[in-house]
Amino acid sequence: MKMTIKEIAKLAGVSQATVSKIINNYEDVGAKTKKRVLEIMEEHGYRPSYSAQSLAKKVTKVIGVIYAGKINANFNHPFFVDVVSSFKKTMGAEGYDLLFFSNEKFHKADENYLARCQHYNVDGCIIIGGDQVEPSVYDLDQSDIPCIGVDIQLEGKTSGYIMTDNEKVSSLAVEHFYLMDQREIGFIGGKADSLVSEQRLDGFKKIMKTYGLSINENWIKFGDFFEDSGYQVMREMLMENEIPKALFAASDLMAMGAIKAIKDSGKSVHDFSIIGCDDITASRHIDPPLTTVKQDKEKIGKMAAYILNDLINKNLQHTAVKIEPELIVRESCGTAKKV
Amino acid sequence: MKMTIKEIAKLAGVSQATVSKIINNYEDVGAKTKKRVLEIMEEHGYRPSYSAQSLAKKVTKVIGVIYAGKINANFNHPFFVDVVSSFKKTMGAEGYDLLFFSNEKFHKADENYLARCQHYNVDGCIIIGGDQVEPSVYDLDQSDIPCIGVDIQLEGKTSGYIMTDNEKVSSLAVEHFYLMDQREIGFIGGKADSLVSEQRLDGFKKIMKTYGLSINENWIKFGDFFEDSGYQVMREMLMENEIPKALFAASDLMAMGAIKAIKDSGKSVHDFSIIGCDDITASRHIDPPLTTVKQDKEKIGKMAAYILNDLINKNLQHTAVKIEPELIVRESCGTAKKV
DNA sequence: ATAATTAACGAAAACGGTTTCGTAAAAAGT
DNA sequence: ACTTTTTACGAAACCGTTTTCGTTAATTAT
Structure with a gap:
C-alpha cells in the first residue's frame, strides 16, 4: 500500500x-x-517520504520548540501559551510544522537540544525563556541553527531574541501606584535567576528612586511566575511586622495567588493595591478585576515568527527586539481615587 | 563539522x-x-541523522499532534492546554517528541493529516476533538497509524479515544441545582456539532426529566467553548422575556463570559446560579468563585499517553475510556442555602 | 537540407544511516 | 592436536528521495 x-x-x-x-x-x-x-x-x-526527502534535500520545514528550564516548565503558562499559539499560527502560514521537544531530562543524558536539532535537522527553533540559561541552550545558541529566543537572551550569530521592555513594565506599575497615592510598594518577582525578573527588578528600583520612594528589601520577594508561588510569597509577607500596601507582581498568576493569600488571611483585598503583569484572560474576571501591565502576546509570537523566518532565509543578522508594554487599569488598586 | x-x-x-x-x-x-x-x-x-535513521529503521519516536477543527482551534483552550501538557510529560518520559501539525488549511490543499503523518512517518498521533469530524481526520482514523482521540470518537482498529463521562457531567450540575432549589435551568453548550456538546445536552435532558423538571428550549443555546461565545449567548438570553435563574455552561470560559454579560446588563450575579465545566485555574479566583464540574485533565492526558503507547506496541485493540467528572462546589450558586 | 537550439527525459551517484549474512580469528571442547 | 563453537567484524544491499549531467528527439534558424 x-x-x-x-x-x-x-x-x-x-x-x-x-x-x-x-x-x-x-x-x-x-x-x-x-x-x-x-x-x-x-x-x-x-x-x-519526509525522511527520504529531508535526507536528500537539506530543508525540513520543521521548527523545533524548546522550553528551557525544568521539566515541562512554562508549557502551560498562559503567557507562553498565547505567545506560542500566535507563533504557531504565523509559522503555519509559512508551511512549517512545530516539533516540541520533550525535556531533555527525560532523554538519555547525552541527548541535548543541539543534538536533537541536528538529529531532526530542523530549519530553526524557538526557545522559550526558562529559569536560567542551561549549557544545552547555550550550545544551541552558538550553533549555526537559526534560533529565536522569547524572554531569553540569545547571542549567537544566527540567533535573535524578543521580549517585552521589562524595565518599562515596572515603570508603568510604579507610576500608577504613585498616581494612586501608594508609597509602600512591594515587588514579587518571578524566578529569581530569570532575565525577566532581573530586568523588572532593575526597572522597579530605578523608578522607585526616580520618584524618591524608599525601597524596603523585605518587600522584595521572588516566586516562579505561577500562582502557588504568589500565594506562598504573599503569605510570608503577611506575617511580617511591616506589610506593603501596594504590590507589583511579575505575573497575573502570582497576583492571583497573592490575592488569595490576602483573602485567606482574613484581611480585605480592598485595603491593598495590586498590579499584575501579562494581562491573561482571567485577569478581568477575578475579584477584584486586576489592574495589570499587559504584554502583547499576539505580537510577540508573530514577531518571533517573522524574525525566525528572516534568520532562516538569511535576510537578517542577529537581532534583538523589545515590545512595548501597556498599563490596563481595572479595579485592584481601588476605584475611589480614580479621576 | x-x-x-x-x-x-x-x-x-x-x-x-x-x-x-x-x-x-x-x-x-x-x-x-x-x-x-x-x-x-x-x-x-x-x-x-534522524532522516537517515527513520528512513532505514521504521520507527521515529515522534508523535503527531492534531487539533481538529478550524485554524488553531483549541490550541490555547485551557482545558486542552492542561490535557496536552500532561500528555506531553508522559510521552516525553517514554522518549517521544511531539510534532504539532499546523492546520492543514495553511498547507496546500492536498496535504491532509494522513498524508502528513505518512510523510513524517510518525509512530502514532493524538487528535484533539474539534467542532466536527473532518474527512481528513476520518482518513487518519481509518489508517493503520495508531491514534488516540481526546473528546472525539475514533473508531479505527488502531485507534482509541478518551473523554470525560459527559452525561454524568450534566447530571452532576443539574443535581446540584436541584439541591439548591433551582428549577429554572438553562444550558449553554459548546460547538453545537461537537460530540461533547451533544452528550452533555443528552445528559442534561435526561436528568431534567428524571427530576421532573421542565425543559425550556429557549434556554438551550450553543457557543464554542470560549469566553466570548458565553458572553454573546447570555446576552441574548438576557433580552428575552423569560430568563433562566440557573445556568449550566459547558465550559468555565463560557461561564465567565456569561457572568460578564450578566454584570454588564446591570443585574446582580448573585441572583443567578451558575455552574461551569472544566475547573480551570481561574475558576476559583473569579467573582463569584465558580462552582464547576471538574474534568481530570491530568488524568486524561496521562491515560491518553498510556493508551497510545499500548496501541503503538500492539498490546491493545481499539479502546474507549471514560473519565469520571467531579462536582466542585464554590460560590456561584449562592452560599445562603448551603447546608 | 543542414546546423544550431531547445525540450524532455533517464542513469546514476548521493544523502546517512541499518541490517543481513558471511567469514576469519579466538575460545572451548574432546 | 583437531574439531566445534563463539566472538568480532565487514561487504554490500537497502531505505526513498533529489540532482547533476548527458543524451536523444523535436524545433527552429539559416
Whole structure:
C-alpha cells in the first residue's frame, strides 16, 4: 500500500527522476507526462517520504520548540501559551510544522537540544525563556541553527531574541501606584535567576528612586511566575511586622495567588493595591478585576515568527527586539481615587 | 563539522556497520572497540541523522499532534492546554517528541493529516476533538497509524479515544441545582456539532426529566467553548422575556463570559446560579468563585499517553475510556442555602 | 537540407544511516 | 592436536528521495 517513487515511476512508465521533478516543480518535464504521473500519484494516494526527502534535500520545514528550564516548565503558562499559539499560527502560514521537544531530562543524558536539532535537522527553533540559561541552550545558541529566543537572551550569530521592555513594565506599575497615592510598594518577582525578573527588578528600583520612594528589601520577594508561588510569597509577607500596601507582581498568576493569600488571611483585598503583569484572560474576571501591565502576546509570537523566518532565509543578522508594554487599569488598586 | 557515520568509522578504523551497531546497542562488538568508537563519537559531537535513521529503521519516536477543527482551534483552550501538557510529560518520559501539525488549511490543499503523518512517518498521533469530524481526520482514523482521540470518537482498529463521562457531567450540575432549589435551568453548550456538546445536552435532558423538571428550549443555546461565545449567548438570553435563574455552561470560559454579560446588563450575579465545566485555574479566583464540574485533565492526558503507547506496541485493540467528572462546589450558586 | 537550439527525459551517484549474512580469528571442547 | 563453537567484524544491499549531467528527439534558424 505504501507507494514509493519507484513504483509510481514504473506505473507511469517513466523514470524516478521524472517523478521527482514533477514533485519538485521542475520545468523540464512534458505537459502530458506530468498530467499522467500526477493522476497516478493521486490515484494511489502517494506521498513522498519526509525522511527520504529531508535526507536528500537539506530543508525540513520543521521548527523545533524548546522550553528551557525544568521539566515541562512554562508549557502551560498562559503567557507562553498565547505567545506560542500566535507563533504557531504565523509559522503555519509559512508551511512549517512545530516539533516540541520533550525535556531533555527525560532523554538519555547525552541527548541535548543541539543534538536533537541536528538529529531532526530542523530549519530553526524557538526557545522559550526558562529559569536560567542551561549549557544545552547555550550550545544551541552558538550553533549555526537559526534560533529565536522569547524572554531569553540569545547571542549567537544566527540567533535573535524578543521580549517585552521589562524595565518599562515596572515603570508603568510604579507610576500608577504613585498616581494612586501608594508609597509602600512591594515587588514579587518571578524566578529569581530569570532575565525577566532581573530586568523588572532593575526597572522597579530605578523608578522607585526616580520618584524618591524608599525601597524596603523585605518587600522584595521572588516566586516562579505561577500562582502557588504568589500565594506562598504573599503569605510570608503577611506575617511580617511591616506589610506593603501596594504590590507589583511579575505575573497575573502570582497576583492571583497573592490575592488569595490576602483573602485567606482574613484581611480585605480592598485595603491593598495590586498590579499584575501579562494581562491573561482571567485577569478581568477575578475579584477584584486586576489592574495589570499587559504584554502583547499576539505580537510577540508573530514577531518571533517573522524574525525566525528572516534568520532562516538569511535576510537578517542577529537581532534583538523589545515590545512595548501597556498599563490596563481595572479595579485592584481601588476605584475611589480614580479621576 | 557535521560528522557522518562514515567519517567516524574511518577515524576509528572500523566499518560503518560496526559504528551503527554501537549506536544501536548490538551485542556483537568488542568492548575495547566499542569504547574507542564511543570516545571518538563523543569527541566529535557526532549525532546520527534522524532522516537517515527513520528512513532505514521504521520507527521515529515522534508523535503527531492534531487539533481538529478550524485554524488553531483549541490550541490555547485551557482545558486542552492542561490535557496536552500532561500528555506531553508522559510521552516525553517514554522518549517521544511531539510534532504539532499546523492546520492543514495553511498547507496546500492536498496535504491532509494522513498524508502528513505518512510523510513524517510518525509512530502514532493524538487528535484533539474539534467542532466536527473532518474527512481528513476520518482518513487518519481509518489508517493503520495508531491514534488516540481526546473528546472525539475514533473508531479505527488502531485507534482509541478518551473523554470525560459527559452525561454524568450534566447530571452532576443539574443535581446540584436541584439541591439548591433551582428549577429554572438553562444550558449553554459548546460547538453545537461537537460530540461533547451533544452528550452533555443528552445528559442534561435526561436528568431534567428524571427530576421532573421542565425543559425550556429557549434556554438551550450553543457557543464554542470560549469566553466570548458565553458572553454573546447570555446576552441574548438576557433580552428575552423569560430568563433562566440557573445556568449550566459547558465550559468555565463560557461561564465567565456569561457572568460578564450578566454584570454588564446591570443585574446582580448573585441572583443567578451558575455552574461551569472544566475547573480551570481561574475558576476559583473569579467573582463569584465558580462552582464547576471538574474534568481530570491530568488524568486524561496521562491515560491518553498510556493508551497510545499500548496501541503503538500492539498490546491493545481499539479502546474507549471514560473519565469520571467531579462536582466542585464554590460560590456561584449562592452560599445562603448551603447546608 | 543542414546546423544550431531547445525540450524532455533517464542513469546514476548521493544523502546517512541499518541490517543481513558471511567469514576469519579466538575460545572451548574432546 | 583437531574439531566445534563463539566472538568480532565487514561487504554490500537497502531505505526513498533529489540532482547533476548527458543524451536523444523535436524545433527552429539559416
